[in-house]
Amino acid sequence: MPISSRLTSDQPRKSTGSRNGHLPDEIAQDLSAKIASGVLSVGDRLPSERDLCTQYAVSRAVVREALSQLKSDGLVAARAGSGVYVTQRDSTNAFRFQNFSVSDLNRLEEAMELLVTIEVAATRLAAKRRTPEDLKKIKRALIGMEYAIASDRLGDEEDYQFHQAIVEATHNQHFISLCQHLEASARNIIRQARSNTKTNHADLLDAVQDEHNAIYDALKNGDEKAAAEAAARHLQNAAERIRIYLA
Amino acid sequence: MPISSRLTSDQPRKSTGSRNGHLPDEIAQDLSAKIASGVLSVGDRLPSERDLCTQYAVSRAVVREALSQLKSDGLVAARAGSGVYVTQRDSTNAFRFQNFSVSDLNRLEEAMELLVTIEVAATRLAAKRRTPEDLKKIKRALIGMEYAIASDRLGDEEDYQFHQAIVEATHNQHFISLCQHLEASARNIIRQARSNTKTNHADLLDAVQDEHNAIYDALKNGDEKAAAEAAARHLQNAAERIRIYLA
DNA sequence: GTCGTTGACTGGTAAGACCATTTTGTGTCA
DNA sequence: TGACACAAAATGGTCTTACCAGTCAACGAC
Numbered sequence: 001m002p003i004s005s006r007l008t009s010d011q012p013r014k015s016t017g018s019r020n021g022h023l024p025d026e027i028a029q030d031l032s033a034k035i036a037s038g039v040l041s042v043g044d045r046l047p048s049e050r051d052l053c054t055q056y057a058v059s060r061a062v063v064r065e066a067l068s069q070l071k072s073d074g075l076v077a078a079r080a081g082s083g084v085y086v087t088q089r090d091s092t093n094a095f096r097f098q099n100f101s102v103s104d105l106n107r108l109e110e111a112m113e114l115l116v117t118i119e120v121a122a123t124r125l126a127a128k129r130r131t132p133e134d135l136k137k138i139k140r141a142l143i144g145m146e147y148a149i150a151s152d153r154l155g156d157e158e159d160y161q162f163h164q165a166i167v168e169a170t171h172n173q174h175f176i177s178l179c180q181h182l183e184a185s186a187r188n189i190i191r192q193a194r195s196n197t198k199t200n201h202a203d204l205l206d207a208v209q210d211e212h213n214a215i216y217d218a219l220k221n222g223d224e225k226a227a228a229e230a231a232a233r234h235l236q237n238a239a240e241r242i243r244i245y246l247a
Numbered sequence: 248m249p250i251s252s253r254l255t256s257d258q259p260r261k262s263t264g265s266r267n268g269h270l271p272d273e274i275a276q277d278l279s280a281k282i283a284s285g286v287l288s289v290g291d292r293l294p295s296e297r298d299l300c301t302q303y304a305v306s307r308a309v310v311r312e313a314l315s316q317l318k319s320d321g322l323v324a325a326r327a328g329s330g331v332y333v334t335q336r337d338s339t340n341a342f343r344f345q346n347f348s349v350s351d352l353n354r355l356e357e358a359m360e361l362l363v364t365i366e367v368a369a370t371r372l373a374a375k376r377r378t379p380e381d382l383k384k385i386k387r388a389l390i391g392m393e394y395a396i397a398s399d400r401l402g403d404e405e406d407y408q409f410h411q412a413i414v415e416a417t418h419n420q421h422f423i424s425l426c427q428h429l430e431a432s433a434r435n436i437i438r439q440a441r442s443n444t445k446t447n448h449a450d451l452l453d454a455v456q457d458e459h460n461a462i463y464d465a466l467k468n469g470d471e472k473a474a475a476e477a478a479a480r481h482l483q484n485a486a487e488r489i490r491i492y493l494a
Numbered sequence: 495g496t497c498g499t500t501g502a503c504t505g506g507t508a509a510g511a512c513c514a515t516t517t518t519g520t521g522t523c524a
Numbered sequence: 525t526g527a528c529a530c531a532a533a534a535t536g537g538t539c540t541t542a543c544c545a546g547t548c549a550a551c552g553a554c
Contacts, residue, residue, distance in 0.1 A: 024315070042404065043404070061308055061311075064308070064312065065311065065312060065315050068271065068312045068315055068316065069315060069319055072316050072319060072320075072343075073319070074431050087431070087434065088431050095342040095343075095344075095424055095425050095427075095428040095429075096342075096424070097342070097421065110419050110420060110421055111421055113368075113372065113419055113421070113422070114419070114421040114422055114425065117364065117365065117368040118364065118365075121360075121364040125360065172357050172360055172361065173357060174344065174357055174358055174360070174361040175360070175361055177342060177343075178342050178361065180337060181342040182342075184337075
């Protein structure tokens with residue numbers, strides 16, 4: 001442990017010379033270990049930044065960078081004038097949409113519940129907020145999809161762009177980044193399923209296009225309710241199509 | 248856009264006075280947006296830290312903290328003596344609920360839109376699927392919250408457990424992990440807001456308890472519609488309370 | 495006792511400095 | 525002319541000092 005050994009060192013670490021790792025990383029790791037192990041429990045206040053400086057024998061800049069890592073991980077929260085507090089024991093900071101196998105129907109249902117929830121809400125917001133530019137981008141994706149299908153391609157890339165354009169029309173950053181994550185994950189499965197049945201799904205692709213058109217129309221009209229319903233219908237049908245592919 | 252406007256500002260932002268949000272967060276967000284949008288593509292070198300300082304008119308400490316966020320997100324990598332390089336375009340492999348500052352009302356609204364969407368859907372699912380054991384766990388958190396308030400504590404930890412117990416009652420792994428992530432982030436803000444007004448919010452805490460009771464009753468009765476409505480009301484009121492704290 | 499006020503402490507930010515490494519440019523020598 | 529060695533500039537990593545604004549508890553006036 002390069003850090004703790006430095007605690008007892010009488011050498012005030014003259015220069016930045018012979019260290020190996022990234023100083024803030026070491027400290028962040030040490031602190032998060034203390035939190036995970038329970039040495040620092042939720043609600044506790046960390047030592048002040050200046051105290052940590054002397055403890056670890058580093059400058060305040062380093063301590064602050066270490067703390068900023070913990071902050072962005074959601075382990076601690078700083079309150080100006082008061083202190084830095086432990087808010088969370090383990091870092092469930094990042095949400096990862098679990099990859100589910102196409103072959104597992106149960107988990108498909110589970111995943112669809114979340115996907116439908118998010119996408120329907122996003123589409124409803126988009127109906128309320130979409131600008132003419134948003135609408136143009138959505139329309140472009142829609143046409144691109146049609147063209148792709150006519151060109152005997154799957155058009156899944158255009159499909160993705162269609163959904164992404166809608167989500168961007170919410171003008172809500174949280175929705176945008178969450179949907180980006182969800183759809184990027186979901187797309188893998190869809191593509192996989194689709195490519196298995198390249199030959200006999202012409203009718204299904206038409207149905208998809210109709211559903212997309214319905215969403216677009218609702219967005220164009222600014223009809224929140226219709227948009228939400230169209231999105232829900234589309235996603236539920238999409239799930240249904242995947243089930244067909246599986247059979 | 249507080250950042251870009253500052254770029255053209257001739258005022259060298261004298262003191263730390265009248266700004267709203269966390270400076271490094273703003274810059275990190277701006278940079279990651281540039282990366283996601285393709286203004287900076289993979290392999291590109293960012294401007295040097297010192298250049299970024301002048302661009303954003305902030306100190307190097309701020310720029311470094313912003314960059315450290317991007318680094319821990321895996322978007323960029325720094326090479327000493329050379330520069331900072333974009334290593335990844337989108338962080339779609341993981342969703343991170345962006346930190347927003349309590350002081351920024353616009354971003355609060357944005358965040359609440361997503362939080363309400365998810366929580367309401369989760370509560371509706373929970374009403375459908377909760378087992379007696381789930382119900383017991385929720386009840387326990389409810390009572391714990393009451394006890395905490397009576398003991399002159401904030402009870403935010405118990406509040407969190409209440410919501411978590413509900414989400415677990417959905418028995419949907421995707422909802423569980425997403426909500427865990429969202430609420431852990433949101434809790435920081437709530438706690439921060441609450442602690443500011445420890446003395447004069449006894450009436451508000453009572454209101455919270457009533458809202459929680461309404462949710463519990465609906466879950467107990469298995470009434471999906473009532474549960475969703477109670478959850479929506481609770482969250483919207485919670486947002487309203489945060490606004491009060493801000494004023 | 496209650497209520498303001500004060501002052502020490504805390505995180506947030508700024509500015510300037512030094513170090514080690516990388517990169518680039520330059521000049522020397524073959 | 526080409527390859528090589530060296531120096532200078534640029535860059536990230538770290539340290540130091542300083543000021544600001546918010547928090548909070550102790551103290552004193554009423």
